[in-house]
Amino acid sequence: xxxxxxxxxxxxxxxxxxxxxxxxxxxxxxxxxxxxxxxxxxxxxxxxxxxxxxxxxxxxxxxxxxxxxxxxxxxxxxxxxxxxxxxxxxxxxxxxxxxxxxxxxxxxxxxxxxxxxxxxxxxxxxxxxxxxxxxxxxxxxxxxxxxxxxxxxxxxxxxxxxxxxxxxxxxxxxxxxxxxxxxxxxxxxxxxxxxxxxxxxxxxxxxxxxxxxxxxxxxxxxxxxxxxxxxxxxxxxxxxxxxxxxxxxxxxxxxxxxxxxxxxxxxxxxxxxxxxxxxxxxxxxxxxxxxxxxxxxxxxxxxxx
Amino acid sequence: xxxxxxxxxxxxxxxxxxxxxxxxxxxxxxxxxxxxxxxxxxxxxxxxxxxxxxxxxxxxxxxxxxxxxxxxxxxxx
Numbered sequence: 081x082x083x084x085x086x087x088x089x090x091x092x093x094x095x096x097x098x099x100x101x102x103x104x105x106x107x108x109x110x111x112x113x114x115x116x117x118x119x120x121x122x123x124x125x126x127x128x129x130x131x132x133x134x135x136x137x138x139x140x141x142x143x144x145x146x147x148x149x150x151x152x153x154x155x156x157x158x159x160x161x162x163x164x165x166x167x168x169x170x171x172x173x174x175x176x177x178x179x180x181x182x183x184x185x186x187x188x189x190x191x192x193x194x195x196x197x198x199x200x201x202x203x204x205x206x207x208x209x210x211x212x213x214x215x216x217x218x219x220x221x222x223x224x225x226x227x228x229x230x231x232x233x234x235x236x237x238x239x240x241x242x243x244x245x246x247x248x249x250x251x252x253x254x255x256x257x258x259x260x261x262x263x264x265x266x267x268x269x270x271x272x273x274x275x276x277x278x279x280x281x282x283x284x285x286x287x288x289x290x291x292x293x294x295x296x297x298x299x300x301x302x303x304x305x306x307x308x309x310x311x312x313x314x315x316x317x318x319x320x321x322x323x324x325x326x327x328x329x330x331x332x333x334x335x336x337x338x339x340x341x342x343x344x345x346x347x348x349x350x351x352x353x354x355x356x357x358x359x360x361x362x363x364x365x366x367x368x369x370x371x372x373x374x375x376x377x378x379x380x381x382x383x384x385x
Numbered sequence: 386x387x388x389x390x391x392x393x394x395x396x397x398x399x400x401x402x403x404x405x406x407x408x409x410x411x412x413x414x415x416x417x418x419x420x421x422x423x424x425x426x427x428x429x430x431x432x433x434x435x436x437x438x439x440x441x442x443x444x445x446x447x448x449x450x451x452x453x454x455x456x457x458x459x460x461x462x
Contacts, residue, residue: 165402302434
């Protein structure tokens with residue numbers, strides 16, 4: 081059981097990740113419903129993507145760990161394939177796990193991981209060794225930045241990349257969309273990438289250039305990869321941190337006033353807010369909709385992966 | 386032309402992972418490497434990936450289903 085991300089006996093959040101901060105930046109009401117009330121849609125779709133994406137990340141993390149420990153590449157790949165097959169086998173029924181999705185399938189998972197390792201076969205980004213001797217892979221971090229704020233999150237990997245001239249956080253993304261320059265443009269400015277850069281520098285105690293984004297488009301019959309970079313200078317990170325303090329102050333003011341206005345310019349972004357139908361309904365019926373179409377699954381930035 | 390793998394793989398996918406031999410794992414890796422090579426060559430030549438027949442059939446089925454629903458609702462003749 082993780083600790084609460086809220087100060088005792090209050091709704092004032094002290095442990096912040098990019099997701100919860102992003103909710104408030106998008107829309108105070110979305111933050112209130114998602115974070116303070118812990119509500120999520122009942123959609124099955126969401127869990128398929130989470131599960132499939134989690135396995136994709138875990139498989140590549142295993143490869144990173146094995147090769148860091150000196151396991152030879154071909155053996156590491158064998159171990160990774162066996163891992164995926166095992167994790168996607170329903171032992172009770174004796175059949176493969178059915179993901180019930182046209183692209184997020186078991187074969188496409190195997191293909192995407194193996195193709196990633198082929199596409200980046202000659203990549204010279206190597207995993208950083210932490211001060212404790214462990215690999216900088218799948219790092220859950222908690223960084224206290226003052227007495228009442230802790231920044232939290234998870235880094236897929238921290239690497240030294242000679243081709244890029246220094247240290248980078250590496251983040252792996254999956255998408256169903258085509259990956260062009262506009263895809264990577266969305267990451268600057270971007271709350272998550274700024275936090276990752278800030279955290280990477282803090283963990284290494286040395287400057288970070290930014291974030292390498294290894295994106296994969298998952299199609300029915302193919303997985304297409306691209307690498308994008310998003311840089312963060314020290315002055316940009318200083319500005320981001322100053323603004324983060326201000327955003328958190330605004331949240332605490334909203335808690336004091338218990339006032340959560342909807343930002344109706346955000347409702348339709350990224351395919352539509354999960355609470356769009358709530359805010360689109362008359363105020364007197366919203367609680368009924370929340371009751372019937374949503375469930376309580378609290379989000380906790382303090383949870384480690 | 387890229388295509389969805391692969392009858393050999395279909396068979397290997399149905400095996401309980403604890404019974405998979407190292408040779409079978411190597412076979413899976415080799416199949417996907419070959420498939421990747423074909424895809425990469427197609428990409429370089431500007432050939433778009435082909436939607437597998439099964440997926441096309443599913444799309445057609447979904448369209449037919451939608452047409453039937455619209456008919457039932459009287460929204461389409």
